[in-house]
Amino acid sequence: MFKNLFAIFFFATITSSSIAQKKRDFTIAIVDPSNLLDAETKSHLTFAFNMQYPGFASADGYRTKRDVTLEVANNETETIKAKAGEIKVNSDWIQGKSLKKINNELKDALTKNWSFYSTEKHKGYKLTFISKDPNLDATVRQNLLDTYFEIYPTLVKTFNNKSTKDVLFVVDTAYKAVAEASGNRILFSAGYMKAHPTDIDVVTHETMHIVQGYGYSAGPVWLTEGIADYVRYKYGVDNVGSKWSLPAFNNKQSYTNSYRITARFFAWLEQNVKSGLIATLDQQLRAHQFTGESWANLTGKTIDQLWEDYSKNPNQVQLKYSDKKSK
Ligand SMILES: [Zn+2]
Structure with missing residues (x-):
């Protein structure tokens, strides 16, 4: 689901300007009327958006907004806030942060929209588990996870x-x-x-x-x-x-x-x-x-x-x- 960071740096050095076309299904509009963000920070934000948001949206649901506004909102957040269709950043906080840091922070901010998020891997089989239900019973959740690792490899092999x-x-x-x-x-x-x-x-x-x-x-x-x-x-x-x-x-x-x-x-x-x-x-x-x-x-x-x-x-x-x- 979420691409690994190794890939980010590989692409960042050679194709950061072409990513917008590559993932054209999702758009980001940066609203920064006072020009508080420098060009590099904007480029990092755009890149992190293209890395994280499509995966977030496909996991989040069918109607998750594909067009996103990123706003400099220093009075609303001290760091970064992100939800479907809307990202808010504090310019003082984000300025000068590395691409890796911005990417991780955006991922974390998006993940906070879910009540539960985990990734587990056993014997080559991976399961990412997201719950949007804060009341999902922990035993049921664990049973769903366990059943995947118990049955899915058998079905694949068979x-x-x-x-x-x-x-x-x-x-x-x-x-x-x-x-x-x-x-x-x-x-x-x-x-x-x-x-x-x-x-x-x-x-x-x-x-x-x-x-x-x-x-x-x-x-x-x-x-x-x-x-x-x-x-x-x-x-x-x-x-x-x-x-x-x-x-x-x-x-x-x-x-x-x-x-x-x-x-x-x-x-x-x-x-x-x-x-x-x-x-x-x-x-x-x-x-x-x-x-x-x-x-x-x-x-x-x-x-x-x-x-x-x-x-x-x-x-x-x-x-x-x-x-x-x-x-
Ligand atoms: Zn069916």
């Missing part, structure tokens, strides 16, 4: 070893659904986690979406979501603890119902039709080689024929759920 090893979790009070993944970032609803503190395998489902990385229009959404819930079923760390299970079959269901209904069908397919089928489909989707013919090519039957077989004998499947307490 399904897609080209997946990123640098993941960002954001717990946001403004986000009202359950959770969602985009790129390397997983957004969790603070309200949902408060109401469902044991549902830590949300991490398993969502990190599988990172591993999937199918891009656009690789296959139907029900298939992507069905695979993610099948993976939660098979690899989840505590489905018993969260009382999560695959719903029993009934005649109103369809494989396009997605999520757990599709996941139960997939468990049945794995046991009765073809072991390894879901991993193969996952690979085809990622390679953009999946088509409607894939089912017949892999199993000899169309998806509708497979579902019909399932509907005739839906209980011919052994379901086993992970249970943290029994480990």
